[in-house]
Amino acid sequence: MCKIILAINPGSTSTKWAVYRGKEVLFNETIEHEDEALLKYKSVYAQMPFRLKTLLYALHDKGFALEKVDAIVGRGGLLKPMPSGTYLICEKMVKDAASGKHGEHASNLGSIIAYELATMYNLPSFIVDPVAVDELVNEARVTGLKDIERKSHAHALNIKAVSRKVAASLDKPLEELNFIVAHLGGGISVVAHQKGKMIDVNNADNEGPFSPERCGGLPAKQLVQLCFSGKYNEKQLLKKITTEGGIYSYLGTKNMIEVEERAASLDREAALLLKAMIHQIGKEIGAMATVLEGKVDGIILTGGICHSETIVSKIKSKIGFLGEVFVVPGEEELGALVEGALRVLSGQEEVKKY
Ligand SMILES: Nc1ncnc2c1ncn2[C@@H]1O[C@H](COP(=O)(O)OP(=O)(O)OP(=O)(O)O)[C@@H](O)[C@H]1O
Numbered sequence: 001m002c003k004i005i006l007a008i009n010p011g012s013t014s015t016k017w018a019v020y021r022g023k024e025v026l027f028n029e030t031i032e033h034e035d036e037a038l039l040k041y042k043s044v045y046a047q048m049p050f051r052l053k054t055l056l057y058a059l060h061d062k063g064f065a066l067e068k069v070d071a072i073v074g075r076g077g078l079l080k081p082m083p084s085g086t087y088l089i090c091e092k093m094v095k096d097a098a099s100g101k102h103g104e105h106a107s108n109l110g111s112i113i114a115y116e117l118a119t120m121y122n123l124p125s126f127i128v129d130p131v132a133v134d135e136l137v138n139e140a141r142v143t144g145l146k147d148i149e150r151k152s153h154a155h156a157l158n159i160k161a162v163s164r165k166v167a168a169s170l171d172k173p174l175e176e177l178n179f180i181v182a183h184l185g186g187g188i189s190v191v192a193h194q195k196g197k198m199i200d201v202n203n204a205d206n207e208g209p210f211s212p213e214r215c216g217g218l219p220a221k222q223l224v225q226l227c228f229s230g231k232y233n234e235k236q237l238l239k240k241i242t243t244e245g246g247i248y249s250y251l252g253t254k255n256m257i258e259v260e261e262r263a264a265s266l267d268r269e270a271a272l273l274l275k276a277m278i279h280q281i282g283k284e285i286g287a288m289a290t291v292l293e294g295k296v297d298g299i300i301l302t303g304g305i306c307h308s309e310t311i312v313s314k315i316k317s318k319i320g321f322l323g324e325v326f327v328v329p330g331e332e333e334l335g336a337l338v339e340g341a342l343r344v345l346s347g348q349e350e351v352k353k354y
């Protein structure tokens with residue numbers, strides 16, 4: 001009999017949820033949260049009761065009773081570094097996610113909310129391919145400054161899901177293929193995915209191309225000078241580079257449709273930024289091709305920005321020489337969460353312990 005799964009994906013401005021019967025979607029909803037509703041909380045964890053209550057109302061509105069659910073799966077956030085897979089949520093994981101000791105991220109609420117509901121209804125709960133998936137080769141961890149080690153923080157859930165999808169379309173196991181995967185969303189991750197392992201990645205909050213809301217890699221000396229300029233405190237500067245950086249810091253919007261429209265209507269700054277973002281994305285993809293020593297079975301472009309045919313075709317003209325380009329626009333994170341839970345519930349994969 002098909003299992004009924006509730007999937008929960010908390011994002012910075014929304015909580016997405018879905019209920020699946022096996023692979024069939026029964027409900028799929030995005031609850032948008034007003035800025036003011038979230039900004040009044042001091043930390044991501046402090047938003048938990050509000051987000052949980054909103055989710056329970058949404059389930060109630062649909063007339064869906066949680067008693068029918070067989071398992072709950074939440075997006076895994078910034079936890080300790082771990083290999084890819086489906087993990088059973090436990091108290092230690094929830095404690096780490098709540099403390100933000102590995103970093104604050106809305107997706108930290110995924111395991112916390114899933115566990116809270118699962119405990120109430122005595123159900124198993126899981127996370128799948130969290131942001132903290134770490135499969136880096138050791139040489140990719142070295143930054144060039146002993147005090148700082150590179151971290152693997154990427155859109156692992158979507159990256160793994162689209163890689164499996166493209167591998168299936170090629171009728172080959174993922175473990176035999178080398179892909180470069182570029183997730184182009186509010187944040188940007190570019191990954192060298194070698195035989196199913198993310199062996200190098202730009203940390204999407206910190207490095208690589210700038211994105212609609214994040215600054216990407218910055219010149220280190222100038223950043224240090226800005227830190228000590230007295231203009232900003234630590235919290236303000238962290239916010240500036242993660243949610244108020246990139247395109248937003250120049251143009252005051254994170255909406256790439258608007259940026260394209262402005263560029264097309266001769267807004268020279270918007271046109272330059274679009275060109276610069278595409279330039280940086282191409283450069284990062286090129287770098288990952290060297291990590292794979294040119295053995296590239298395909299380049300996968302995914303994430304919301306890939307809905308734009310213009311941007312995709314401009315990126316393709318920069319990187320097309322590296323291999324076949326597969327475009328998977330948007331993200332299917334809820335579906336990927338459910339598939340991860342089904343793989344362990346059906347015994348196809350062993351559940352991992354945190
Ligand atoms: N048709 C489109 N053309 C151009 N850009 C688009 C289009 N549709 C969405 N986008 C852009 O995609 C970005 C959002 O992508 P996505 O939904 O993958 O990100 P997110 O989930 O908000 O963040 P993240 O991917 O970092 O988790 C926004 O900048 C949005 O304007």
Ligand SMILES: CCCC(=O)O
Nearest residue numbers: 153154155187204205
């Ligand atoms: C840090 C990368 C993951 C995300 O922003 O969703």
